Amino acid sequence: MKKTKCIEVKFENVSNMIDELRGVSGLYIFHTLKHVWYVGKAIDLQNRFATAYLKKGGTPAHINDGLKERINAGCAMNVIFLPMSVELIEQKEVEVIGRASPTFNDLHNPRGKVNAIQVLIGNIVNKSNKVWSYDEMIIHLWWYYNGQISSNKIEKALTSKWRESYCSRNGKKRILKPKKMF
Numbered sequence: 509m510k511k512t513k514c515i516e517v518k519f520e521n522v523s524n525m526i527d528e529l530r531g532v533s534g535l536y537i538f539h540t541l542k543h544v545w546y547v548g549k550a551i552d553l554q555n556r557f558a559t560a561y562l563k564k565g566g567t568p569a570h571i572n573d574g575l576k577e578r579i580n581a582g583c584a585m586n587v588i589f590l591p592m593s594v595e596l597i598e599q600k601e602v603e604v605i606g607r608a609s610p611t612f613n614d615l616h617n618p619r620g621k622v623n624a625i626q627v628l629i630g631n632i633v634n635k636s637n638k639v640w641s642y643d644e645m646i647i648h649l650w651w652y653y654n655g656q657i658s659s660n661k662i663e664k665a666l667t668s669k670w671r672e673s674y675c676s677r678n679g680k681k682r683i684l685k686p687k688k689m690f
Contacts, residue, residue, distance in 0.1 A: 515589040519579070522587055523562050529553035534591040535601055537608075538575060544608040545585065546575045549597045553589055574612035609656055618657050625649070625657070625665035630674025634686045642666050642682040 517525060519538070532553050538546045550556035560571040561579065578585065592600060605616040606628050618624040632648070633640055640648075646662045666684075670677050676685040 513591065515591075516586055517589075519561075519585045519587050522557060526554050526557050526562065529557075529589060529591075530555075532589075532591045533594045533597060534589060535597065535604060537588040537590070537604065537610075538578075538585050539588065540583075540585055544610040545578065546572050546610050546612040547601060547604050547608065548572075549601045551594060551597075553591070572612045609653055618653070618661075622661070622665045622668050625662060626668070626670060626674055629665065629684065633675040633684045634688070637686050637688065640684045642684070645684060 515525070515528075530552065533551050534549070534553055536548050536550065536553060536556070537544060538548075548556070561575075590600070602616045605613050606618065606624060609617060609619050611619070614620055616624050618628060629645060629649070632645070642663070645666065646659050649657065649662045650659050666677075666682075667679065673687075675687055677683075678685075
C-alpha cells in the first residue's frame with residue numbers, strides 16, 4: 509500500500525481490510541454524512557484498530573468513550589484513513605481537529621476550548637495579513653464552522669485572556685492585526 513493513499517471504508521468493513529494498514533502511520537477519522545465524530549492518530553493503524561476499535565471493550569487508552577458508545581450501539585459510521593509520516597501526524601491532527609471540530613475530541617477542539625479558537629483566529633489573521641474587526645472575525649468563524657460554534661463562544665475567545673503570540677489585539681478598538689503589522 510502506498511503511504512499517501514487515502515482510504516475510506518464503512519466501519520463494519522474495517523476488519524476486512526485492516527491488515528493492509530499494518531505498520532502504516534497516520535490519522536483516522538470517524539464520520540457520518542456531514543459530521544465528524546472523532547479524529548485519532550496512530551503510529552500503526554492496524555494495531556490501533558485491532559487493539560481498540562475492533563476488539564470488544566477496547567483498550568481504554570486507545571478508545572474514546574463517546575465513540576465507543578456509538579460503535580457498541582451499531583451506529584453507521586465511515587472511517588477515513590490518512591496515511592502519513594510519523595513526523596507530520598501531530599501537526600495534521602491539530603489542523604483537522606481545528607477545522608472539523610469533531611464531537612468527541614477534547615484537545616485542540618474549538619467546541620470545548622476557547623484557546624483552540626484563539627489559535628485559529630491568530631492563524632487566520634496572520635495568514636491574511638490584514639486587519640480584522642472582532643465582528644468580521646465572529647461572522648467569518650461562524651460560517652467557517654457552519655454554525656457549530658456559537659458567535660457567543662467566538663466573542664468569548666476574542667475577549668478572554670490572550671497570548672500575544674497568536675496575533676496583535678486591541679480590545680478597546682476591537683481589532684486584530686497580524687504579528688507583522690506591529
